[in-house]
Amino acid sequence: MESIETVVGLLLTMMILSYLIDDTAVYRLAASLLVGLSVGYFMAAMIWNVLIPQWRELMTVTDSLRRGLLFVQVGLGISIMAKGIPRLGLMGDLGLAIAMGIGVGTAGAGAVFGTLVPQLTAGMGQGIGVGLLATLLALLGVQFYRPPVRGLWMDSIWAGLQALGRAVWAFALGTLFGGVLITGISLLIGQAEFLIQTFSQWWR
């Protein structure tokens, strides 16, 4: 007698892999289940890991500064929920504006301190070579800068450099795509192994 876990896993795997035959109703059912459960899991994680600990702390906290901070957080959070009520839309928009501001600010600061500075440092550490050339060409390819001096020669050279930059982009994106493909193939092998093992056990 197989464990219920194996049967459930096998059934769901077969339902999803039925897509290889056609876009079947069974596949869509499993995909809908995946979306629903993922959303439910995300929501449960938010409630259990963020909201409930915060509400509990709000009930017990004695430090007035901490209590003030918690009240601000909960107040802004409730203002976001007010977005669902048309009359209180502005309140919700203000909460969202703060949230969006913090998100944009954190992303911008993260881009500078988490990407630009470390990547510049790492790039300079490698010296002059193919890597540096590829980085410069890729940066030219994104067209943030255009030389002020114009002319037939300058335009041709500039267009050529940008074309090379786009070629570096295409090649680098291709390698990233290849990396994800390799990960997908590993997952496929894992699922195939699971199916083969389960069926061979049942066969015996």
Added chain:
Amino acid sequence: MLRRVMLAGFLSLGILSALLSYVWPQMILRQSLTELGSTLLAYAAIVGFLSFLEAHFRRVGARAEGWPYSLVTALAALAFLSLSLVEGGLRGSGIASPWTNWVYRHVLLSLEASIGALLPFFMILALWRLVRTRHSTYVLFFVAGVLTMLVAYSSGLPLPSLLGSLYETFLSPLITGGVRGILMGVAIGVVILMVRALLWADRPMEQ
């Protein structure tokens, strides 16, 4: 007008307070901002979850095409959340309760792994469509990049030896440099977006 000014002010306040924690690195400030960010995300998730349910149940009510799938999606989300709340509340173990964990490990992870196993088929199909529909030199570079990775990382096969020292001396620095350039380009784009939002040149709240 007043609404616009208030929105711009709140947005800029959010951006400046996020930047302040980097310019003036104080633990309490950074911790408060992280908490505030996650709290606002959690409340926004509740609004999003309710909208998600409303959209799916509206489709079910209108008997729109594919409504049974909407019903399954909405019920699965509700069932998982209810199970987690009831079981977690009774046992006091939150999301790590046994039944919730069982559904997560044996249903959700199974489905995710199976969808992941379909990924190579989707990706190869997309690559094939790209090659067929776009006749550009850049597509050739893209395919060359894909093949390079497949050859270089086909462990257990003699394929990597085909590239020889070319991979170490030329291709690997080219890939690293190219990806670095892409990352820096994206980072510059994010910074420009932030400055434009700060100066209210872009108005994300009005779109």
